[in-house]
Amino acid sequence: MFLLNILLAIAWSALTGQFSPGDLAFGFVLGYAILWSLRRQLRGERYFTKVPQVIYFVAYVAWQIILANLNVARTVLFTPKEQIRPGIVAIPLDIRTDAEITMLANLITLTPGTLSLDVADDRSCLYVHTIDVGDPEQFRREIKDGFERLVYEVFN
Structure with missing residues (x-):
């Protein structure tokens, strides 16, 4: 469905x-609207839930990088x-696959002030260095409720 959407965008530009870039985006x-209207005939329901999730994911990551x-x-x-x-x-x-863990680790490293260091051998824990810990529990919650939750939603 994604490739068909890309082809429709290229066809529109042609x-x-x-x-x-603006014409391709339009x-x-x-193309997304056309495919959405034909989603039952094309049996592509999953694509139409993933695209908004990915757009939200990208916007969230960009906002977190700015913050x-x-x-x-x-x-x-x-x-x-000294403080x-x-x-x-x-x-x-909570995530377990290599792709999910790699995406999470890369997002954390991409965010200024944090660096992913290692993953436990059993994939149960990710070790992250941060410039100013403050409250470790709050830091864990922010990662789990933000990046990890969104990575899980996008990949599943």
Whole structure:
């Protein structure tokens, strides 16, 4: 379904003669609407639940990166050196597949101020270094309720 949606976007751009990113995006949205209206005939129900999830996932990650950048800048510029408490936090994992764990670890590393260090041998825990631990339980909850939950939803 995704490839068909891409083909419809390209077809739209070819018909209009405009291959700009905006025209391709409009073609993608138009193709999505057409495919959505034909979803029962094409038996592609899953695609129409995943696309909004992926869009929300990308927006959430972008927002978290912006917030993390601001937080790191605030910590570095305005927090006295002796009050910064870097540390390693163990985050218990509900996700189990290699792809899910890799995605979560990469998202954490991509976010400024955090770095994924290791995964337990039994895949039950991810160890994360953070620039300023604060409350470890709150940090765990933020990862589990944010990135881990969204990774699970997108992959399942």
